Amino acid sequence: MIKKTIALTLAALVGLSVLSGCKNDEEDNGSGTSGKKGVTISVVTSFGGDDGNRQNYEKAYQAFEKATGNKVSDNSQTSNETWKSQVMADFQTGAEPDVLFYFNGVDSNKLIQDKKVVSIDEIREVYPDYADNMKDDWMGASPVDGKNYSVPVNGFWELLFVNKKVLSDCGVDIPGADYTWEQFLKDCETIKQKGYTPIAASLFEVPHYWFEYTVFNHGNPENHLEVPSSATDAIGKKWQAGMEDIKTLFSKGFFPSNTLTAKDADTFQLFADGKAAFAIDGSWKLGWFTGTDNQAGNVDNIDDFTICFVPGSGERKATDIIGGISMGYYITRKAWDDPNKQKACVDFVEAMTTDEVVSAFGVTNVTALKNGTIVPDDVDSMTKRAIDLMQELTATVPAVQDQLTETARKALFADIQNVVSGKMTAQQAIASALDKNK
């Protein structure tokens, strides 16, 4: 039996190598005639398997293929650390794609420093209409030189998700545009007395949202993006104060009792199950409630939930929110310098960032579109509410944590559990993170 298996496998291997030989030949033929008949461009994006926009993405690029006769060789994956390291390794080894959908913050610094991607200005010298449906100031300029390199699709917001049923059972009003931190603390106390968990969050896994807003509450939209140069300067003090606020919430027992050992999915489930009242999360979470084309939402009745502004304090109004645009389409230098591919890449990015496509990717999101997104008529209550909130904004500021390097950010958030449990002071945590911010 084993011999047979081995023989079969060897046969398969031989077949495989022959097959791969054929494949290469075909490819060579393809590129030989590609000048006229359409080319194949390789694309890497984060619209991989689990992304809520996977289907929209596929629809959009298939439409592009149909319209232009070009082929898209899609290598999209889910965005995570492995993916990021893959993308970077690709550039390192010269295996980069033609078009890349990637982060526009510090994560992409290396690409810009090494001149691996082409700036919008340079593209516009040849294609003046490139990305002309976008506001230039909103495209997400590179921290390296302040120039635009990527064309964004949809941005994000971070807001307070509210379980209406829990609030009404506790006699707490649904927060409005003037919601204050003091009132929030009072409400949490009331909710806790009623036996509910006030705030659903895993401080072990995702303290990010609470850090961002508590720090924001000790500053204002103008200085929110500043990174401290030491843990004890003015900005450092601001960060300390924010982290102390989280510690206060923790010691008052407003987080789930196992917030230091639970996963985010578990704590968010508390919220969905009507055991917790509040949770801060991003625009990407909306689909979790509403569902997508081929998947139902995760809650029985979406009308039991809604979205509100995060309580404000000091100079920050509740309507000043964390949001912005963090990713976009890059054209790589390698593809730009290839006369066969240049136009196809430009066409591709334009096709993927039309008003229609951007709207399909998310109507409620912060957007760089000059005309705004196109809102369909029949939206659910939660999406409707998000769209309404977007009209009331007084300021939209990107997340300051994205100004930190990956390493520093991770170190900072890994230490939040130590700060709230008293194993470390906020100052120590910030100092240790800044130490890694190189």
Place this chain on the structure above:
Amino acid sequence: MGRSNQRKRFSAGKLLIYLITSFWALTTLYPFIWVLLNSFKERRFIRSNSFSLPLGEAFTLDNYKVTFERFDIFPAYRNSIIISVSVMAVVIILAGLAAYALARYRFPGKSIIQALILASMMFPVFSTIIPVFRMMYNWGIANTESVALSLLSVILPQIAGNLSFAIIVLRGFIQSLPIDLEEAAYLEGCNIFGIFFRVILPLARPSFATVAIFSFLWSYNDLFTQLFFLRRKEAYSITLLLNEVNSQAGVNYGLLAAAVVLVVVPVVIVYIFLQKNIIKGMTAGAVKG
């Protein structure tokens, strides 16, 4: 002591044996049953009551329907089988040869080679994967358009990764075989390769089957290497699909359970098939011994 008395005591011991072994079997079988049952349940019933039977309104086939609709299961099976069977076959041949040499020959540098093999068992794949990627990219194997080459780019490092384990296990086994048969074959005029294929291979069959199972299994379940090298949708393996379902499903445990069942089934089949070889090896050994 009467004969019947002895038999009675004997069966009491047997009963105890069956009790203990069955208890362990229960703990190992239950998770699979749990997954199987929950794959037929609607999502909302899983979290609240994951340890009940999928009856009445809880029962659904939707999880499987959705999995098949949304994911290309069959090409993924094909890719997985190509990868894992190739890895398994190459590993047992190469490891068998090397293990035989290490078990029987005496030569300078042997202990160094053995220490190296042992050491390589511990190389974390996370520390070797990036140099390997660069190397294979330079060879034109990794990160190409071709599905076949993508599969090959997973097969090669996986073979290397499974060799050390296979060599260590096979060497231990071959060493414990009596040498008389080899000597007899030698006297009959067999050369060393003849001895390996005609004497050692059949004798060590159970051990080869064991190694084959593990190579197959580890190759099949090795998410990290596959994640790194298989990027094209057409080259996706079934384990990558599970990973994708996992990230897509979130708390949709029903969908996840269905995917797990679909992933596990081929491995169980391979195991049961190779398991027969272990049994056959046993009876063969008994006759010869």
Place this chain on the structure above:
Amino acid sequence: MDNDSMIFKKKGPLLVFLLPALAFMALFLYYPFIMNIVNSFYQITGLGNSPEQLNQPWYANYQRLFEDPYMATALKNTLILMITTIVFQVGIALILALLIDNIKKGVQFFRTVYFFPIVISATALGLLFNLIFLYDTGMVNQIIQSIKPGSELIDWYDENHFLFTMLLPVMWQYVGFYFVIIATGLNNISPEIYEAARVDGTSGFQRVWYITLPLLRNVLCTCLTLAITGALKVFDLPWVMFGAGMPLNKSWLTGTYMYDITFGYADVDYGSAIAIVIVVLGVVISMLANRIFRERDI
């Protein structure tokens, strides 16, 4: 141990036997690992980046290993895991294999079933155990509630319980692995030896102690090596269940810590240094163990 038989006097065929496997390993394991050793002396700030400059001092990462409290935690936990692995995993596997060796009916069934936990991927098992140990309210807490209604829920992942919650699934999963290896070894012991022993009137325990165990020595030594190296590498199940050192950086293992440093913090050079610790420790400990237990030449 080595053989002095005539057959193996000619060394020519050695090349054919050894070269293919060694070539594979050289290319895909040793070469990258040598790169890894080199990397541990350099500063590397990103995955996929090439080494930038020598560390100051060049052994900085090795110095850091000794000062890093999480590394100490990881080593301690891994050592605990290693000991429990040897005692419980190999121990239970040996007992089960010996028991199964004594019965005729259902052998095939048990062999298949014991193997199941290894077949199911870590993602799925992690999910299952997370539901079993779920705080509000998984299987274990449900059972406790039904026995003692109104008692506090137990957080199985907190500082008092995490070691148990982490070790149990790992132990349980790999018993089947050692079972298969030991059972294969048992098959190779010819029944005549047992028959002879039975005629001599030895009891079951005596037979196991004086005949089976000595004959299994090689196989058990293999298991020992595998258990030691395995413990140093354990990654997926603890990672799925505990992630980055939960609770409060207490549950690190060498495998999970190395992964987090390399892929989480992109601290490639320090990660490389940890990888070297893993390998060196594994080789040293398993050589020691083998020196103690390995069969002397008969």
